[in-house]
Amino acid sequence: MADPIKVGNVTIHRIVEQEGPFFEMLKFFPKLTKQVLEENRAWLQPKYMSPKDELMLCIQSYLVQTPHHNILIDTCVGNDKPRPARPFWNMMRSDRFEKALAATGLGVGDIDFVMCTHLHVDHVGWNTRMENGRWVPTFPKARYVFADRELEFWTKRNKDDAAQCPWVTDSVLPIVAANRVDIVKSQYTFNDLMTLIPTPGHTIDHYSVQVGRPGADAVITGDMIHSPLQARYPEFGMMSDYDSAQAGQSRRELFGRLCDSSTIMCTAHFPSPSRGRFVRWKDAFDFRPD
Ligand SMILES: [Zn+2]
Numbered sequence: 001m002a003d004p005i006k007v008g009n010v011t012i013h014r015i016v017e018q019e020g021p022f023f024e025m026l027k028f029f030p031k032l033t034k035q036v037l038e039e040n041r042a043w044l045q046p047k048y049m050s051p052k053d054e055l056m057l058c059i060q061s062y063l064v065q066t067p068h069h070n071i072l073i074d075t076c077v078g079n080d081k082p083r084p085a086r087p088f089w090n091m092m093r094s095d096r097f098e099k100a101l102a103a104t105g106l107g108v109g110d111i112d113f114v115m116c117t118h119l120h121v122d123h124v125g126w127n128t129r130m131e132n133g134r135w136v137p138t139f140p141k142a143r144y145v146f147a148d149r150e151l152e153f154w155t156k157r158n159k160d161d162a163a164q165c166p167w168v169t170d171s172v173l174p175i176v177a178a179n180r181v182d183i184v185k186s187q188y189t190f191n192d193l194m195t196l197i198p199t200p201g202h203t204i205d206h207y208s209v210q211v212g213r214p215g216a217d218a219v220i221t222g223d224m225i226h227s228p229l230q231a232r233y234p235e236f237g238m239m240s241d242y243d244s245a246q247a248g249q250s251r252r253e254l255f256g257r258l259c260d261s262s263t264i265m266c267t268a269h270f271p272s273p274s275r276g277r278f279v280r281w282k283d284a285f286d287f288r289p290d
Pocket residue numbers: 120122123223268269
């Protein structure tokens with residue numbers, strides 16, 4: 001299926017900022033053993049795992065166009081941001097995000113809402129941009145939709161130790177200060193075409209977004225999954241999870257409900273095209289890309 005994706009009267013575009021190998025598999029998934037890695041090597045390589053056993057990741061936003069609104073879900077890493085702990089994201093100067101947005105025919109002034117599935121570094125970056133030495137909202141008209149406990153958690157974490165989460169300082173708090181935030185519950189009916197679904201575990205109050213109507217719908221998963229390996233092994237947490245056991249439950253619940261259905265799953269981080277469907281596999285699931 002070619003980009004963009006259509007579900008009913010909703011169009012979904014991918015806005016890709018980066019794609020490639022990022023982290024060593026065995027570090028990224030602490031419960032992954034060498035034996036299980038070998039058992040799965042044949043299908044993981046080369047698409048999902050590099051020759052050096054690194055996880056292949058896409059860093060991207062989803063732009064959802066309904067008849068009434070343009071909604072951007074997650075905002076990648078962003079430019080000019082100090083990320084000393086992540087050299088590949090430190091002080092980026094990339095035009096890829098802006099060019100990909102322009103290719104949809106829209107500009108920053110056309111975005112009505114920005115939804116952040118969670119407040120991690122690679123999901124909030126383009127919330128702001130540097131203007132005259134200040135961080136200002138990138139999308140001048142947009143309301144930003146954050147889950148209440150997620151915002152509370154990261155605000156406190158930033159207050160306790162800002163150096164551990166610099167993205168909160170430059171990409172979250174300036175949005176709060178500009179009075180642009182709509183604080184919602186992670187279980188929330190946004191409108192007749194979009195519903196927030198709580199998928200906690202990766203972070204304290206992570207949400208996914210269901211788009212469309214039954215029979216013609218998609219789920220923007222966010223980071224409730226990072227690799228198809230976690231469909232086969234839902235209990236494999238990733239290194240920066242808040243609660244990996246809860247994240248595993250979220251995967252079993254969502255995929256249990258939507259596997260073997262027509263719902264298109266649009267993942268945040270799987271390599272392009274990043275979307276497909278989950279099917280039953282043994283006592284878990286398997287991913288079938290579109
Ligand atoms: Zn992420």
